[in-house]
Amino acid sequence: MFNLSTLLAPIEKGNSFYNLYFGLSLTMIILMAVSALTAIILILMQPSNSSGIDALGGSSETFFGKNKGKSIEAKMKKWTWICLAVLVVLSVIFYILQKPAIWGA
Numbered sequence: 001m002f003n004l005s006t007l008l009a010p011i012e013k014g015n016s017f018y019n020l021y022f023g024l025s026l027t028m029i030i031l032m033a034v035s036a037l038t039a040i041i042l043i044l045m046q047p048s049n050s051s052g053i054d055a056l057g058g059s060s061e062t063f064f065g066k067n068k069g070k071s072i073e074a075k076m077k078k079w080t081w082i083c084l085a086v087l088v089v090l091s092v093i094f095y096i097l098q099k100p101a102i103w104g105a
Contacts, residue, residue: 039083
């Protein structure tokens with residue numbers, strides 16, 4: 001069975017910072033998983049950008065084409081970028097927390 005403490009082990013259990021370290025690491029992993037799953041769901045819900053066979057006949061401007069910035073697709077795209085940015089920031093912080101020198105080991 002998978003044991004999380006073996007994955008997260010730059011400091012030993014006897015260290016005074018172990019509970020803080022383990023709590024922060026576990027919280028970061030959960031937040032990264034939620035952010036990644038949210039980004040995946042948002043990406044899968046977005047329509048494709050290619051217009052397919054319609055591109056051969058030219059294009060006509062529609063109401064949704066003019067107001068693309070206010071559409072649901074634009075909001076989903078914005079939230080996708082936000083989720084991915086949160087994932088990157090949390091990943092960098094998680095990497096930094098894995099350095100034993102931070103915890104006095």
